Amino acid sequence: MSALPAQAQAKLKVAAIYTVPVEQQWVSRIHKALSAAKARGEIDYVFSENTANADYERVMRQYAESGNTLILGEVFGVEAAARKVAKDYPKVNFLMGSSGKPQAPNFSVFDNYIQEPAYLSGMIAGGVSKSGHIGMVGGYPIPEVNRLMHAFMAGAKETNPKVKFTVSFIGSWFDPPKAKEAAFAMIDKGADVLYAERFGVSDAAKEKGKLAIGNVINTQPQYPDTVVSSALWNMEPTVDTAIKKVKAGQFKGEDYGPYSMMKHKGSELSPLGTFEGKVPAEVVAKVKAKEAAILSGGFKVPVVETEPKSN
Known part of the structure; x- marks a missing residue:
């Protein structure tokens, strides 16, 4: 039997967790880049906004359990909890706004290096x-x-x-x-x-x-x-690179910060x-x-x- 044509393959399921409304400057840029990838038909995209720090870990786990392969968000106030979730779901890829370093094998970080x-x-x-x-x-x-x-x-x-x-x-x-x-x-x-x-x-x-x-x-x-x-x-270089790496099976814990620089x-x-x-x-x-x-x-x-x- 022949392989399914590319368009029939399941879309990458992506989720994002935001601690503020999506119109807030910082997260609006992540939301914009993910929405563009969704509009191109590359991903399925769901998100939660106004997520309290105390509720962040639960929402992360929920998205990981429901089949999302890539999860994004900002974890400045919940670093320890977020990294714990990443350890518990080694097959899920995490790309998080963070003050910390990447964590092998599946926790990448980014920041607005503008x-x-x-x-x-x-x-x-x-x-x-x-x-x-x-x-x-x-x-x-x-x-x-x-x-x-x-x-x-x-x-x-x-x-x-x-x-x-x-x-x-x-x-x-x-x-x-x-x-x-x-x-x-x-x-x-x-x-x-x-x-x-x-x-x-x-x-x-x-x-x-x-x-x-x-x-x-x-x-x-x-x-x-x-x-x-x-x-x-512009979060598009960061988000698009992550999506490509997940699809190619090459996503790993690394620093995506440089993708926010002017040269990219x-x-x-x-x-x-x-x-x-x-x-x-x-x-x-x-x-x-x-x-x-x-x-x-x-x-x-x-x-x-x-x-x-x-x-």
């Missing part, structure tokens, strides 16, 4: 700030956030060596009202450009007629007069869009030169993961 476009967006921020005071609102001071903030700050100092920063963390991954209040406080202190690591910051900037720099996703369409540029994270198209600086012609030409030229240096390997953005402080 410090390169974060540096470039900082150069723009330093170049458009008139007060020389930039406000930065983050979720939690963990390595994943800290490295982007430090890269942004280093970029801003390149175009404005005297720039001053006010840094604040709201203690939540999704609390737009709290982020907005933190941003208002910074504007009151004189900040005229805000680094919007969280949702809510750009709302404050818009209300007060200030500028914002986005993170992970491009929100300029929603804030055409506020968001100058953003460091974008895992990250990029968003186009200036509505701010085309409004950012000083010399700043744009410097940013383009630095972007070329990053892509050629001539410049490496420093990775600093300590908590950034106001100065």
